[in-house]
Amino acid sequence: MKINLKINGEKKVFDVSADEYLADTLRKNGYLSVRKGCDTGSCGACTVHFDGKAILSCVMLSLRADGHEITTIEGVTKKAEKIGKYLVDEGVDQCGYCSPGTIMSILYLEKCIENPTDEEILHFMNGNLCRCTGYVGQLRAIKKYLEGKK
C-alpha cells in the first residue's frame, strides 16, 4: 500500500504493508537515528514527532502516517546538536543508543511546558528509558539546556 507523507519537510511516497510499523518503515528508508529497543512501545528509543507531537514509532502502524508530517532527529539537526552538546558536556551520552529518542522528547517537552520543574521533567520524559546513566545526570543536562536557552 502506498502512503504519502512528509518526512523532515520532504514529501515522500512509501510502499508499506498493512502490518508494518513506522519505526521499521523509517529505518528501511534510511532514517537510521530511529532506534528499536523493546518492540513493545516501552523504551522510547524510537521517539519521533508526528504532526509535531512526540510518539513511539515502533507501535504506530505506518499506514496511520499517511497524510501526516513526521520529524526525525535528522530533520532537526541544529536543535538536536544544541541539546546534544549539553548531554555530552554532562557525560550522559554514554552508549548513545537512546539519545536521539531522548532528544526528540526534550524538544517536545520544551514545546509543552514552559519552565518545567524537576518533577515535571522527570514525569514528561519518563517514557525514555536509559540503562547507562541513572538519569540524574541527564536531568542536570536538561536543566542546563533549558536554563541556557533563556
Add this chain to the structure above:
Amino acid sequence: MKVVNNPISKVDGMGLVTGKPAYTDDLTSSNSLIVKVLRSPHAFAKIISIDTSIAEKIPGIECILTYKDVLRKPFTRAGQCYPELSAYDKFLLDEYVRHVGDDVAIIAGRSEKIVDKAMKLIKVEYEKLDPVLDYLSAEDSETIVHPENDIFTNVDVGFNKDKNIACEVNFSVGNLEDTFKKCEKVITKTYKTQAQAQAMMETQRTYTYLDIQGRLVVVTSTQIPFHVRRILSHCLDIPRSKIRVIKPRIGGGFGSKQTAHSEFYPALVTLKTKKPAKIIYSRKDVFRGTTSRHSMKFDIKIGSDSNGIIKAIDMEGLSDTGAYGEHAQTTIGAAGKKVLTLYNKVDAVRFSGKAMYTNRVPGGALRGFGVTQGTYALEATINELAKELSIDPIKIREMNMIKKGETTPLYNMTTKGASDDPMYMDSCQLEYCVSRGKELIKWDEKYPNIKVSDKRVRGVGMAIAQQGSGLPNIDMASASLKLNDDGFFTLMTGATDLGTGSDTILAQIAAEKLKVDVDSINVYASDTDITPYDSGAYASSTTYTSGNAVINAAENMKKLLIKYGAKYFNTKETNIDLLDNYIIRKDNNKRISLKEFSNNMIYDYPHMQLFTTGSYVPKKAAPPYMAGFAEVEVDLETGKVTVLDYVGIVDCGMVINPKLARIQIEGGIMQGIGYSLYEDVKYNENGRLMNDSFMQYKIPSRKDAKNIRVEFAKGFDKTGPYGAKSIGEVVINTVAPAITDALYNACGVRIRTLPITPEKVFLKLNNK
C-alpha cells in the same frame, strides 16, 4: 598532568547523540538475508522430529537449519580466555532443548515476514521431560540437565554433570572450627538473590558476509571480539584466519555481550548460502535466549568477639547457572574471592561455592559478576552482626575492614600466578570512603531512623565493596600507535567501548604520554584483522589493563620520537623532549612540530613509518573500593521503599576522566536500586519466563531517579595507568545491602531475599 584527570567529552559523543549511523544494524546491507531462531517452548525436551519441508517451500526462504544440519562439537559461548573455565556444554543446535528459549532451528529468508511465516510452519515434535527448575534441589534431582556424554571441561572445576553440578569453588585460610569455638558471638544468616536482566538498550545483533577472498566477516555488537573469533572458529570448524570480527558502536552491554549469542546463526547462514545475513534479537529473544545474572543463595556464618572484632567467616554459596555453565565458575568464585578479602583481620575464613545446572535461561555476566551477589549477602550479614552487638554499622567496618597498606593471604590465594609475597593494598582508600560518606549522608543525625509521620519513616544503611581491575595473569590487552604524516596518531586498540567512554580515556592516556592534545589521537577499536589483541571489555579491565597497554605503546612511540628527534637535531637522545605537539631540543630550545617532523619522516628522510605496540597483563590485584550509603523512606501503609538519597564514595585510584567516571557511578547505583527493589526475572511453574518484555520486566525509569551523590577518594595505584584502577563494576555492589539495612533501620523489617518488593515489606510489617 594536562589531559589525564580532565573531564573531557566523549570523542564520539556528538555523533552518537544526534543519531548518526554507527551501530551494527545501521551498517548492514539492504540485501541481507533476515535470520531468526525458532526457540523452544519447553523447559526441557527431546526433539523427536522436525519437519521443515513445508516451511522451506515458502518463496524467499533461503535456508532452514536444524541440529541435523550442523556440526556437533561442544563449546562454550562464554567470553573468557582459553582454556575457558566454563564447561564445553553447548552445541550449535542440539536434539535436546534445555530451557524455554533454547535454540531449535535457524531460518533465513529474504524478508522478516517470509521468515516469520516459515517459522510457524516448522513442525517440531517434542518429548517433554521433567525440568529442573529449582537450583536449590538440583543436585538431588532425578533429572539430569545434560544427559549427553560428549561434553567436558578444559580445566578441572569440579564439573559433575550427573549431579547437575557445573562447577565448585573452594578455598580457606586458618582453622575455622577452632576459631568459631573461641568466638563470643556467632551468627548464621541466609541471603538469596534473584536473576536480573542486563537490559542494555541495544539488543544482541550480528551481520555477516563473505569478503572478496571468501572470508567470513562478522560485524557484531559484542564486548569480546577476539573471543568471538576464537569461539566461532572452534564451533564452525574453520580457521581463525578465515574470520574477521568487527565491533561497531555498541548500545550498552553490562555483561550481556560477554557471551556470544547472535553471532552463530547468521554466520552459519552466510557460510551455507554465501550471502550476507543479519539477525536482530527481539527483546523477547534477549530475555529467553541469552543470559541473566546468576541467582545465588548464601549461608553465612560469622564469629566475632563481644567488641565486634570479626574472627571467622564461613560463606557457602549456591548459584543457578541455568541450562549452560557460561561464566558459572568465575561468578560464584568472584562472589567469594572479591568479597571476603574485604575483611582481612579474621583468623579463619572459608568459601565453598557450587553452581547448579537447571532448565532456566543460563546465568551470565552482569556488572558486578557474582561480587554483587556475594557483597549483598556478606555485607547484609555484617550489618546484622552489628545490630546484634549494638555496634554502629560504620564502627564495625572501621574495626574490621581492609585498610591502606594492609593485605590478606586471600589475595595471593585468589590471584592467578601470584607468588607468596604479600600483596599490599597500598592504594586502598576505603577508610576515607567510609568517613566521607558518613559525613555526606549525615549519618550521626539520621541513624537509625527519622519518623516523618505516622505513615512514613526514613532510615539509613550502608555497605562497603570492592571489585577487581582486570584479571591478573589471565586477560591481556594490547594497543598500537601509528604516527601519521601531518603529525596525528592512530591509536589502534582491541579494547571495546560499550558506551562507557573507553575510546576517550584511552586517547587521553596516549595523549598524556606523548604530550599532545587529545584531538591528535584518532582511536580505531576492535577489528580482529587490524587492531591488536584485547581480551575484551569485561572484568573491569579496560581502564586498567587496556590503559596500561596504551601506556606501553605510547612509551615505545615516545622512544622512537626521541630517537629520530635526536637524529633530526643532530644531538644525543637525552637532549630531546616532547611538549605540546612538538619535539624539543632542550639545550637551545629549538623545536619542530610533530606535523613537520612526521611529514619529514614520511616524505623526505628517512622515509619511515613510526609504529609501536604495547601489551599488558595485570600482575597484582588492584581493587577499587567503595562505600555506599542509602537513605530510604518506607511507606508503612503499603510497604513501598523509596531510595531518597544515595551517597557513593569511590576509590578508583586516579580518575582519568571525572565526568565519565561520575556517570559510571550514577548509572551503576541506579542499576543497583532496580536490582534491590524490583527487577526480577520470573518463571512460572513450567519454567517459562513471565516477564520477557519491558512491559513486564521493569528497569528503573526517570521517575525513580531521586538524589544520587557521588564523590571520588583521592587515590593513586602505582600499578595503574597514571594511577588509575577500575570503576565500571564496583559501583553496583553496595546498593542492595545498604538498602536492606536502611529498611531495617527505618522500620525493623529485615528482607533476606531480593528484590525488596512492597509486598514482602508489607507482609513483614503486618506480621510483626
